[in-house]
Amino acid sequence: MRLSGFFSLDSDHVLISCILCWSSRILGTLLPSRVKKKEDLSVNADVPVLHFSQAKHNLCSPQYFWKYSEVLEMAALHTFLKSNQQTIPGLHSDTQENCPLTPGKLKLERSSYVSRLWNRWCLTSITWAKIFVWGFVLVALMAGFLFKLILINHRVVPTNSWGGLSWQMQIKHSCHTKREGGLVVLVTGGAGFVGTHVSLALKKRGDGVLGLDNFNNYYDPLLKRSRQQLLKRHGIFVVEGDINEEILLKMLFDLVTFTHVMHLAAQAGVRYALENPASYVNSNIAGLVKVFEACKSANPQPSIVWASSSSVYGLNAKVPFTESDRTDQPASLYAATKKAGEEIAHTYNHIYGLSITGLRFFTVYGPWGRPDMAYFSFTKNILQGRPITIYQGANESNLARDFTYIDDIVQGCVAALDTAEKSTGSGGKKLRPAALRVYNLGNTSPVSVPTLVNIIEQLLKVKAIRKIVRMPQNGDVPYTHANVTLARTELGYNPTTDLRSGLKKFVKWYLSYHNEGITI
Numbered sequence: 001m002r003l004s005g006f007f008s009l010d011s012d013h014v015l016i017s018c019i020l021c022w023s024s025r026i027l028g029t030l031l032p033s034r035v036k037k038k039e040d041l042s043v044n045a046d047v048p049v050l051h052f053s054q055a056k057h058n059l060c061s062p063q064y065f066w067k068y069s070e071v072l073e074m075a076a077l078h079t080f081l082k083s084n085q086q087t088i089p090g091l092h093s094d095t096q097e098n099c100p101l102t103p104g105k106l107k108l109e110r111s112s113y114v115s116r117l118w119n120r121w122c123l124t125s126i127t128w129a130k131i132f133v134w135g136f137v138l139v140a141l142m143a144g145f146l147f148k149l150i151l152i153n154h155r156v157v158p159t160n161s162w163g164g165l166s167w168q169m170q171i172k173h174s175c176h177t178k179r180e181g182g183l184v185v186l187v188t189g190g191a192g193f194v195g196t197h198v199s200l201a202l203k204k205r206g207d208g209v210l211g212l213d214n215f216n217n218y219y220d221p222l223l224k225r226s227r228q229q230l231l232k233r234h235g236i237f238v239v240e241g242d243i244n245e246e247i248l249l250k251m252l253f254d255l256v257t258f259t260h261v262m263h264l265a266a267q268a269g270v271r272y273a274l275e276n277p278a279s280y281v282n283s284n285i286a287g288l289v290k291v292f293e294a295c296k297s298a299n300p301q302p303s304i305v306w307a308s309s310s311s312v313y314g315l316n317a318k319v320p321f322t323e324s325d326r327t328d329q330p331a332s333l334y335a336a337t338k339k340a341g342e343e344i345a346h347t348y349n350h351i352y353g354l355s356i357t358g359l360r361f362f363t364v365y366g367p368w369g370r371p372d373m374a375y376f377s378f379t380k381n382i383l384q385g386r387p388i389t390i391y392q393g394a395n396e397s398n399l400a401r402d403f404t405y406i407d408d409i410v411q412g413c414v415a416a417l418d419t420a421e422k423s424t425g426s427g428g429k430k431l432r433p434a435a436l437r438v439y440n441l442g443n444t445s446p447v448s449v450p451t452l453v454n455i456i457e458q459l460l461k462v463k464a465i466r467k468i469v470r471m472p473q474n475g476d477v478p479y480t481h482a483n484v485t486l487a488r489t490e491l492g493y494n495p496t497t498d499l500r501s502g503l504k505k506f507v508k509w510y511l512s513y514h515n516e517g518i519t520i
Contacts, residue, residue, distance in 0.1 A: 332475025366406030442482025
């Protein structure tokens with residue numbers, strides 16, 4: 001039997017080749033038991049050629065199965081006669097030489113009765129031993145082939161792996177919309193504070209949502225994992241990966257046609273920039289560019305809503321802050337990267353026709369919040385009996401922030417998605433001008449830090465140990481106050497949660513999450 005292409009096959013071909021070869025070997029072993037006295041054996045001179053390109057695709061088809069079985073049997077018989085021609089009585093030398101290719105009949109001489117019994121017993125013992133060994137090898141080869149198919153087509157993909165059928169199915173299921181005209185949104189920073197709440201709000205109304213998060217250790221990753229489990233219970237899948245991974249972004253955009261991207265992934269925090277400045281450039285600038293690049297190259301291009309920050313107002317002394325105020329005096333590296341992000345957004349809008357909306361958040365707080373935020377650390381330290389540090393500005397003035405409850409922020413984010421115009425580019429080329437917007441999202445009612453502490457003390461029924469210090473030159477600003485007139489007019493944004501009500505919800509969540517056993 002001649003096997004075409006046996007030595008130039010991939011692993012699948014090799015496995016199939018081995019299986020078929022061992023099958024023919026077993027058939028060859030069985031054939032001697034069928035040679036009886038005075039039986040006629042004939043061999044067709046035209047031994048068929050078995051092409052594995054055909055075997056691989058057709059072997060499982062009923063119309064081909066018997067064809068290849070017959071080929072294997074004839075080939076095995078051919079091999080048997082050739083390998084045993086010296087021991088077959090009655091064959092002349094020239095007949096033995098040409099036996100495999102000579103059509104006709106071969107007559108076997110009859111030996112003595114005792115000899116036949118002995119030969120039959122020996123042949124039977126050897127045959128079954130060979131069948132057992134070769135059968136075992138054949139089963140092992142087939143098991144290996146089936147196991148490989150299972151690994152390729154049905155493997156369970158770890159949460160930090162990309163690709164595979166399971167991974168793709170989770171993504172598609174998460175992006176499935178349940179309402180007519182529903183959005184399909186990629187939420188970067190999907191396991192973050194704002195990202196989790198926005199994702200839940202979108203999913204609740206029937207939109208398709210996919211999260212993307214790198215689960216870094218800027219704060220306790222267990223909190224992000226808990227958010228991830230919360231999202232999973234609501235049918236939202238969070239891909240574990242970084243926005244700087246171009247290959248990952250391309251895979252996601254090839255797999256799903258996103259209508260919108262909610263870009264919330266960023267390195268947050270003002271003071272941390274003094275210790276690790278590179279992480280801010282890597283995430284807030286380079287990462288933003290990678291996301292814009294992926295959106296630019298998509299067809300159709302999605303609309304983008306992204307998180308800027310109130311910190312872009314920097315040292316601006318005019319309050320309340322409006323979108324048209326100057327933003328060229330950043331007080332921290334974090335603020336500078338957010339300001340740079342707004343300029344980059346302008347560039348991608350101008351060159352590539354991306355529809356981009358920037359949202360300047362003002363001190364967001366609420367359940368599932370960030371542990372590095374003051375209200376969160378104050379609550380933790382007060383419960384543990386540890387002192388809390390309260391900063392003061394010049395002339396012992398109190399710092400104040402425009403604390404904005406998470407539900408109000410989510411309302412503004414969803415409104416920005418709903419009102420975003422479509423991008424106007426195609427295949428990375430701008431066809432016509434696209435929308436470029438920026439809005440303040442705040443509460444409009446600044447509250448001093450000492451007042452914040454007073455409310456937390458009342459809710460916890462525990463007195464804080466206060467340590468008053470002068471605000472260091474670390475990039476913090478003394479006061480923030482949002483003017484949300486533009487967002488109110490164009491987005492319908494309307495913050496309704498006062499600080500006491502919002503903190504009450506936060507403290508209730510905090511006590512439940514940490515099993516403190518305190519009721520409020």
